[in-house]
Amino acid sequence: MNSLRNITVLLAFTLSVFGAVSGVRQKSKMSKVETAGKLRRMNAGIPQSFVDSFNNSCNKCNNIEKLLTDKISELTELVEKQNTVIIDILAEHTVLLEKLSQKEKGTNSAILKFPIKTDADIAKLDADINDNNRVCYISAIQYLLQGQVKKNFEKVLSRQFCLEYNIGGIANKKRLKDFGNVYTVLKKAIGKTAVDAEAEIRKAFQVVKKRHFRQVSFNKVT
Template identity: 30%
Template sequence: MSDFPQSQNDMLIAKVDELQRQILAQRAEMRVLTESVTKLTAFVKQSMKSKRQRLGDTAVDDDFPISSDAELAEIDAKICKETRGNYIHYMKKILGQGRVSLTIKSIFSEEIIMAYNNDGTGNKKKLKDYENLFNALLDAIGQVVPSVASEKVLSKAMRCVKNNAAQKKKNIKTEEDSLVVNF
Protein backbone atom coordinates (compact mmCIF):
# COMPACT_ATOMS: atom_id res chain seq x y z
CA MET A 1 0.00 0.00 0.00
CA SER A 2 2.89 2.31 0.66
CA ASP A 3 4.20 1.63 -2.91
CA PHE A 4 1.02 2.99 -4.46
CA PRO A 5 1.48 6.53 -3.15
CA GLN A 6 5.20 6.44 -4.05
CA SER A 7 4.46 5.42 -7.64
CA GLN A 8 1.78 8.08 -7.82
CA ASN A 9 4.32 10.65 -6.61
CA ASP A 10 6.80 9.42 -9.21
CA MET A 11 4.15 9.84 -11.91
CA LEU A 12 3.29 13.34 -10.74
CA ILE A 13 6.97 14.30 -10.59
CA ALA A 14 7.46 12.91 -14.10
CA LYS A 15 4.44 14.92 -15.34
CA VAL A 16 5.73 18.11 -13.67
CA ASP A 17 9.17 17.53 -15.22
CA GLU A 18 7.56 17.04 -18.66
CA LEU A 19 5.45 20.19 -18.24
CA GLN A 20 8.55 22.16 -17.22
CA ARG A 21 10.40 20.93 -20.33
CA GLN A 22 7.42 21.93 -22.50
CA ILE A 23 7.26 25.37 -20.88
CA LEU A 24 10.99 25.92 -21.42
CA ALA A 25 10.66 24.82 -25.05
CA GLN A 26 7.69 27.16 -25.55
CA ARG A 27 9.60 30.03 -23.95
CA ALA A 28 12.47 29.43 -26.34
CA GLU A 29 10.01 29.38 -29.27
CA MET A 30 8.42 32.61 -28.01
CA ARG A 31 11.86 34.26 -27.82
CA VAL A 32 12.60 33.21 -31.40
CA LEU A 33 9.17 34.40 -32.58
CA THR A 34 9.52 37.72 -30.70
CA GLU A 35 12.94 38.28 -32.24
CA SER A 36 11.55 37.41 -35.67
CA VAL A 37 8.62 39.81 -35.28
CA THR A 38 10.97 42.55 -34.07
CA LYS A 39 13.26 42.02 -37.07
CA LEU A 40 10.31 41.89 -39.46
CA THR A 41 8.82 45.07 -38.00
CA ALA A 42 12.14 46.88 -38.35
CA PHE A 43 12.43 45.61 -41.93
CA VAL A 44 8.92 46.79 -42.84
CA LYS A 45 9.53 50.21 -41.29
CA GLN A 46 12.83 50.56 -43.14
CA SER A 47 11.23 49.36 -46.35
CA MET A 48 8.41 51.91 -46.06
CA LYS A 49 10.92 54.64 -45.28
CA SER A 50 13.03 53.65 -48.30
CA LYS A 51 9.97 53.55 -50.52
CA ARG A 52 8.92 57.04 -49.40
CA GLN A 53 12.45 58.30 -50.04
CA ARG A 54 12.56 56.66 -53.50
CA LEU A 55 9.22 58.21 -54.38
CA GLY A 56 10.20 61.56 -52.96
CA ASP A 57 7.10 61.14 -50.85
CA THR A 58 6.84 64.05 -48.52
CA ALA A 59 3.70 64.67 -46.57
CA VAL A 60 1.09 65.03 -49.32
CA ASP A 61 -1.21 66.90 -46.98
CA ASP A 62 1.32 69.75 -46.89
CA ASP A 63 0.43 70.44 -50.54
CA PHE A 64 -3.22 71.25 -49.85
CA PRO A 65 -5.20 73.42 -50.16
CA ILE A 66 -3.67 74.76 -53.36
CA SER A 67 -3.84 78.53 -53.25
CA SER A 68 -1.85 79.86 -56.22
CA ASP A 69 -1.03 79.20 -59.86
CA ALA A 70 2.54 78.43 -58.83
CA GLU A 71 1.34 75.80 -56.34
CA LEU A 72 -0.90 74.28 -59.03
CA ALA A 73 2.10 73.93 -61.34
CA GLU A 74 4.33 72.62 -58.54
CA ILE A 75 1.89 69.93 -57.44
CA ASP A 76 1.09 68.98 -61.03
CA ALA A 77 4.82 68.40 -61.53
CA LYS A 78 5.05 66.33 -58.33
CA ILE A 79 2.34 63.94 -59.49
CA CYS A 80 3.93 61.16 -61.50
CA LYS A 81 3.42 57.43 -61.90
CA GLU A 82 5.06 56.72 -58.52
CA THR A 83 3.32 59.43 -56.46
CA ARG A 84 -0.07 59.48 -58.18
CA GLY A 85 -1.60 56.91 -55.84
CA ASN A 86 -0.61 58.91 -52.76
CA TYR A 87 -2.26 62.03 -54.13
CA ILE A 88 -5.41 60.18 -55.19
CA HIS A 89 -5.64 58.52 -51.78
CA TYR A 90 -5.25 61.83 -49.95
CA MET A 91 -7.76 63.69 -52.13
CA LYS A 92 -10.22 60.79 -51.84
CA LYS A 93 -9.88 60.91 -48.06
CA ILE A 94 -10.57 64.67 -48.02
CA LEU A 95 -13.42 64.58 -50.54
CA GLY A 96 -15.04 61.63 -48.76
CA GLN A 97 -15.58 63.67 -45.59
CA GLY A 98 -18.71 65.36 -46.92
CA ARG A 99 -20.28 66.82 -50.03
CA VAL A 100 -17.71 67.48 -52.73
CA SER A 101 -19.01 71.04 -53.06
CA LEU A 102 -17.88 71.65 -49.47
CA THR A 103 -14.74 69.50 -49.30
CA ILE A 104 -13.29 70.79 -52.59
CA LYS A 105 -12.18 73.86 -50.63
CA SER A 106 -9.73 71.58 -48.82
CA ILE A 107 -8.17 70.78 -52.19
CA PHE A 108 -8.31 74.26 -53.77
CA SER A 109 -8.56 77.62 -52.06
CA GLU A 110 -11.59 79.71 -52.89
CA GLU A 111 -9.37 82.04 -54.94
CA ILE A 112 -8.26 79.16 -57.18
CA ILE A 113 -11.82 77.91 -57.54
CA MET A 114 -12.97 81.41 -58.50
CA ALA A 115 -10.24 81.75 -61.13
CA TYR A 116 -10.55 78.29 -62.75
CA ASN A 117 -12.98 75.88 -64.32
CA ASN A 118 -12.43 72.56 -66.07
CA ASP A 119 -12.24 73.85 -69.65
CA GLY A 120 -11.20 77.48 -69.26
CA THR A 121 -14.49 78.87 -70.53
CA GLY A 122 -16.08 82.15 -69.45
CA ASN A 123 -12.81 84.04 -69.00
CA LYS A 124 -11.58 81.46 -66.48
CA LYS A 125 -8.29 79.60 -66.44
CA LYS A 126 -8.24 75.98 -67.59
CA LEU A 127 -7.78 73.40 -64.81
CA LYS A 128 -7.21 70.72 -67.46
CA ASP A 129 -3.87 72.40 -68.24
CA TYR A 130 -2.61 70.74 -65.07
CA GLU A 131 -3.16 67.29 -66.51
CA ASN A 132 -1.56 65.17 -63.76
CA LEU A 133 -3.40 66.94 -60.96
CA PHE A 134 -6.66 67.16 -62.90
CA ASN A 135 -6.70 63.43 -63.74
CA ALA A 136 -5.71 62.41 -60.21
CA LEU A 137 -8.50 64.60 -58.84
CA LEU A 138 -11.00 63.05 -61.24
CA ASP A 139 -9.92 59.57 -60.13
CA ALA A 140 -10.39 60.56 -56.48
CA ILE A 141 -13.82 62.03 -57.21
CA GLY A 142 -14.76 58.88 -59.13
CA GLN A 143 -14.00 56.80 -56.06
CA VAL A 144 -16.03 59.10 -53.80
CA VAL A 145 -18.99 59.60 -56.18
CA PRO A 146 -18.89 56.63 -58.55
CA SER A 147 -22.43 57.10 -59.86
CA VAL A 148 -21.83 60.44 -61.64
CA ALA A 149 -19.20 61.49 -64.17
CA SER A 150 -16.23 62.93 -62.26
CA GLU A 151 -15.87 66.01 -64.47
CA LYS A 152 -19.53 66.82 -63.90
CA VAL A 153 -19.13 66.46 -60.11
CA LEU A 154 -16.04 68.69 -60.12
CA SER A 155 -17.70 71.30 -62.32
CA LYS A 156 -20.80 71.38 -60.12
CA ALA A 157 -18.74 71.56 -56.91
CA MET A 158 -16.73 74.50 -58.23
CA ARG A 159 -19.92 76.21 -59.41
CA CYS A 160 -21.44 75.82 -55.93
CA VAL A 161 -18.38 77.41 -54.32
CA LYS A 162 -18.53 80.26 -56.82
CA ASN A 163 -22.26 80.78 -56.19
CA ASN A 164 -21.73 80.78 -52.42
CA ALA A 165 -18.89 83.29 -52.77
CA ALA A 166 -21.05 85.52 -54.97
CA GLN A 167 -23.90 85.29 -52.46
CA LYS A 168 -21.55 86.23 -49.59
CA LYS A 169 -20.25 89.15 -51.63
CA LYS A 170 -23.81 90.24 -52.39
CA ASN A 171 -24.76 90.01 -48.69
CA ILE A 172 -21.73 92.06 -47.68
CA LYS A 173 -22.56 94.66 -50.35
CA THR A 174 -26.18 94.82 -49.13
CA GLU A 175 -25.01 95.26 -45.53
CA GLU A 176 -22.60 98.02 -46.57
CA ASP A 177 -25.36 99.76 -48.55
CA SER A 178 -27.73 99.61 -45.60
CA LEU A 179 -25.05 101.08 -43.35
CA VAL A 180 -24.52 103.95 -45.80
CA VAL A 181 -28.27 104.58 -46.05
CA ASN A 182 -28.69 104.50 -42.24
CA PHE A 183 -25.77 106.85 -41.79
Protein backbone atom coordinates in the same frame (compact mmCIF):
# COMPACT_ATOMS: atom_id res chain seq x y z
CA MET B 1 37.45 -23.01 61.80
CA ASN B 2 37.78 -19.37 61.00
CA SER B 3 39.71 -20.17 57.84
CA LEU B 4 37.06 -22.65 56.72
CA ARG B 5 34.32 -20.09 57.34
CA ASN B 6 36.15 -17.49 55.30
CA ILE B 7 36.60 -19.87 52.37
CA THR B 8 32.91 -20.75 52.50
CA VAL B 9 31.89 -17.08 52.45
CA LEU B 10 34.25 -16.35 49.55
CA LEU B 11 32.90 -19.29 47.55
CA ALA B 12 29.34 -18.19 48.16
CA PHE B 13 30.14 -14.66 47.01
CA THR B 14 31.88 -15.95 43.86
CA LEU B 15 28.93 -18.13 42.99
CA SER B 16 26.53 -15.25 43.47
CA VAL B 17 28.60 -13.01 41.16
CA PHE B 18 28.82 -15.76 38.52
CA GLY B 19 25.08 -16.23 38.72
CA ALA B 20 24.44 -12.55 38.27
CA VAL B 21 26.70 -12.34 35.23
CA SER B 22 25.09 -15.42 33.71
CA GLY B 23 21.67 -13.87 34.27
CA VAL B 24 22.69 -10.69 32.49
CA ARG B 25 24.11 -12.66 29.55
CA GLN B 26 20.96 -14.77 29.35
CA LYS B 27 18.76 -11.67 29.44
CA SER B 28 20.84 -10.04 26.72
CA LYS B 29 20.57 -13.15 24.57
CA MET B 30 16.85 -13.34 25.20
CA SER B 31 16.50 -9.62 24.33
CA LYS B 32 18.13 -10.16 20.92
CA VAL B 33 15.95 -13.15 20.23
CA GLU B 34 12.83 -11.32 21.32
CA THR B 35 13.72 -8.31 19.10
CA ALA B 36 14.24 -10.51 16.06
CA GLY B 37 11.00 -12.24 16.78
CA LYS B 38 9.14 -8.99 17.12
CA LEU B 39 10.51 -7.84 13.75
CA ARG B 40 9.45 -11.09 12.14
CA ARG B 41 5.99 -10.75 13.64
CA MET B 42 5.74 -7.13 12.44
CA ASN B 43 6.81 -8.06 8.91
CA ALA B 44 4.43 -10.95 8.91
CA GLY B 45 1.64 -8.55 9.92
CA ILE B 46 2.17 -6.22 6.90
CA PRO B 47 -0.15 -7.24 4.04
CA GLN B 48 1.52 -7.96 0.70
CA SER B 49 -1.03 -5.70 -0.99
CA PHE B 50 0.30 -2.79 1.07
CA VAL B 51 3.86 -3.57 -0.03
CA ASP B 52 2.73 -3.79 -3.67
CA SER B 53 0.75 -0.57 -3.32
CA PHE B 54 3.81 1.18 -1.90
CA ASN B 55 5.96 -0.04 -4.79
CA ASN B 56 3.31 1.03 -7.29
CA SER B 57 3.14 4.46 -5.65
CA CYS B 58 6.87 4.87 -6.11
CA ASN B 59 6.55 3.90 -9.77
CA LYS B 60 3.71 6.40 -10.18
CA CYS B 61 5.85 9.11 -8.58
CA ASN B 62 8.61 8.35 -11.06
CA ASN B 63 6.13 8.47 -13.94
CA ILE B 64 4.68 11.77 -12.71
CA GLU B 65 8.16 13.23 -12.36
CA LYS B 66 8.98 12.22 -15.94
CA LEU B 67 5.66 13.62 -17.17
CA LEU B 68 6.25 16.93 -15.40
CA THR B 69 9.77 17.13 -16.78
CA ASP B 70 8.47 16.53 -20.32
CA LYS B 71 5.72 19.13 -19.87
CA ILE B 72 8.19 21.70 -18.58
CA SER B 73 10.39 21.05 -21.60
CA GLU B 74 7.40 21.46 -23.92
CA LEU B 75 6.32 24.68 -22.20
CA THR B 76 9.85 26.04 -22.35
CA GLU B 77 10.01 25.32 -26.08
CA LEU B 78 6.58 26.87 -26.57
CA VAL B 79 7.57 30.02 -24.66
CA GLU B 80 10.73 30.32 -26.75
CA LYS B 81 8.69 30.03 -29.95
CA GLN B 82 6.19 32.60 -28.68
CA ASN B 83 9.01 34.95 -27.79
CA THR B 84 10.37 34.58 -31.31
CA VAL B 85 6.94 35.35 -32.77
CA ILE B 86 6.52 38.36 -30.47
CA ILE B 87 9.94 39.70 -31.44
CA ASP B 88 9.03 39.32 -35.12
CA ILE B 89 5.70 41.09 -34.59
CA LEU B 90 7.37 43.91 -32.69
CA ALA B 91 9.90 44.26 -35.48
CA GLU B 92 7.08 44.45 -38.04
CA HIS B 93 5.24 47.00 -35.90
CA THR B 94 8.39 49.07 -35.64
CA VAL B 95 8.70 49.08 -39.41
CA LEU B 96 5.02 50.00 -39.78
CA LEU B 97 5.34 52.79 -37.25
CA GLU B 98 8.32 54.16 -39.12
CA LYS B 99 6.36 54.01 -42.36
CA LEU B 100 3.39 55.70 -40.72
CA SER B 101 5.67 58.35 -39.31
CA GLN B 102 7.17 58.95 -42.74
CA LYS B 103 3.71 59.01 -44.28
CA GLU B 104 2.54 61.51 -41.67
CA LYS B 105 5.54 63.72 -42.37
CA GLY B 106 4.86 63.41 -46.11
CA THR B 107 1.20 64.25 -45.59
CA ASN B 108 2.02 67.29 -43.48
CA SER B 109 4.44 68.45 -46.15
CA ALA B 110 1.83 67.89 -48.87
CA ILE B 111 -0.81 69.89 -46.98
CA LEU B 112 1.38 72.96 -47.27
CA LYS B 113 1.12 72.78 -51.06
CA PHE B 114 -2.59 73.71 -50.93
CA PRO B 115 -4.67 75.55 -51.89
CA ILE B 116 -3.67 75.70 -55.54
CA LYS B 117 -4.02 79.31 -56.72
CA THR B 118 -2.28 79.74 -60.08
CA ASP B 119 -1.33 77.93 -63.26
CA ALA B 120 2.24 77.78 -62.00
CA ASP B 121 1.09 76.19 -58.74
CA ILE B 122 -0.79 73.35 -60.41
CA ALA B 123 1.93 72.76 -62.99
CA LYS B 124 4.58 72.46 -60.27
CA LEU B 125 2.42 70.23 -58.10
CA ASP B 126 1.57 67.98 -61.03
CA ALA B 127 5.29 67.52 -61.71
CA ASP B 128 6.03 66.80 -58.03
CA ILE B 129 3.48 64.00 -57.60
CA ASN B 130 4.85 60.50 -58.18
CA ASP B 131 4.29 56.91 -57.11
CA ASN B 132 6.31 57.43 -53.92
CA ASN B 133 4.34 60.40 -52.59
CA ARG B 134 0.95 59.94 -54.24
CA VAL B 135 -0.58 58.48 -51.07
CA CYS B 136 0.62 61.47 -49.07
CA TYR B 137 -1.19 63.87 -51.40
CA ILE B 138 -4.36 61.81 -51.27
CA SER B 139 -4.21 61.87 -47.44
CA ALA B 140 -3.53 65.62 -47.49
CA ILE B 141 -6.59 66.32 -49.63
CA GLN B 142 -8.72 64.07 -47.44
CA TYR B 143 -7.55 65.96 -44.39
CA LEU B 144 -8.37 69.32 -45.97
CA LEU B 145 -11.83 68.29 -47.21
CA GLN B 146 -12.85 66.53 -43.98
CA GLY B 147 -15.48 64.53 -45.88
CA GLN B 148 -17.34 67.71 -46.94
CA VAL B 149 -16.22 68.34 -50.50
CA LYS B 150 -18.46 71.27 -51.47
CA LYS B 151 -17.95 73.08 -48.16
CA ASN B 152 -14.14 72.75 -48.03
CA PHE B 153 -13.25 72.60 -51.74
CA GLU B 154 -11.59 76.04 -51.61
CA LYS B 155 -9.00 74.63 -49.19
CA VAL B 156 -7.75 72.52 -52.10
CA LEU B 157 -8.45 74.75 -55.12
CA SER B 158 -8.72 78.43 -54.41
CA ARG B 159 -11.81 80.41 -55.46
CA GLN B 160 -9.95 82.28 -58.15
CA PHE B 161 -8.61 79.01 -59.54
CA CYS B 162 -12.13 77.53 -59.62
CA LEU B 163 -13.35 80.56 -61.59
CA GLU B 164 -10.75 79.89 -64.28
CA TYR B 165 -10.98 76.08 -64.48
CA ASN B 166 -13.43 73.23 -64.76
CA ILE B 167 -13.01 69.49 -65.25
CA GLY B 168 -13.27 69.26 -69.03
CA GLY B 169 -12.21 72.77 -70.08
CA ILE B 170 -15.60 73.67 -71.54
CA ALA B 171 -17.08 77.20 -71.80
CA ASN B 172 -13.67 78.74 -72.44
CA LYS B 173 -12.31 77.48 -69.13
CA LYS B 174 -8.98 75.82 -68.52
CA ARG B 175 -9.03 72.01 -68.30
CA LEU B 176 -8.26 70.45 -64.91
CA LYS B 177 -7.80 67.01 -66.45
CA ASP B 178 -4.74 68.27 -68.32
CA PHE B 179 -2.93 67.90 -64.99
CA GLY B 180 -3.36 64.17 -64.66
CA ASN B 181 -1.50 63.64 -61.40
CA VAL B 182 -3.37 66.38 -59.57
CA TYR B 183 -6.72 65.29 -60.95
CA THR B 184 -6.04 61.64 -60.04
CA VAL B 185 -5.15 62.31 -56.38
CA LEU B 186 -8.10 64.71 -56.08
CA LYS B 187 -10.47 62.12 -57.48
CA LYS B 188 -9.11 59.29 -55.30
CA ALA B 189 -9.28 61.40 -52.16
CA ILE B 190 -12.90 62.36 -52.82
CA GLY B 191 -13.70 58.78 -53.86
CA LYS B 192 -12.98 57.66 -50.28
CA THR B 193 -16.27 59.22 -49.17
CA ALA B 194 -18.25 59.64 -52.41
CA VAL B 195 -19.71 57.13 -54.87
CA ASP B 196 -19.08 59.33 -57.91
CA ALA B 197 -15.95 61.39 -57.26
CA GLU B 198 -16.05 63.24 -60.61
CA ALA B 199 -19.63 64.31 -60.04
CA GLU B 200 -18.65 65.61 -56.59
CA ILE B 201 -15.80 67.63 -58.10
CA ARG B 202 -18.13 69.12 -60.72
CA LYS B 203 -20.68 70.08 -58.04
CA ALA B 204 -17.92 71.58 -55.91
CA PHE B 205 -16.81 73.82 -58.80
CA GLN B 206 -20.40 75.00 -59.22
CA VAL B 207 -20.85 75.70 -55.49
CA VAL B 208 -17.63 77.74 -55.33
CA LYS B 209 -18.65 79.80 -58.37
CA LYS B 210 -22.14 80.45 -56.95
CA ARG B 211 -20.57 81.44 -53.66
CA HIS B 212 -18.39 83.90 -55.54
CA PHE B 213 -21.25 85.48 -57.47
CA ARG B 214 -23.37 85.79 -54.32
CA GLN B 215 -20.48 87.59 -52.70
CA VAL B 216 -20.16 89.90 -55.70
CA SER B 217 -23.89 90.66 -55.62
CA PHE B 218 -23.76 91.32 -51.90
CA ASN B 219 -20.84 93.69 -52.32
CA LYS B 220 -22.72 95.63 -54.97
CA VAL B 221 -25.73 96.05 -52.72
CA THR B 222 -23.69 97.22 -49.81
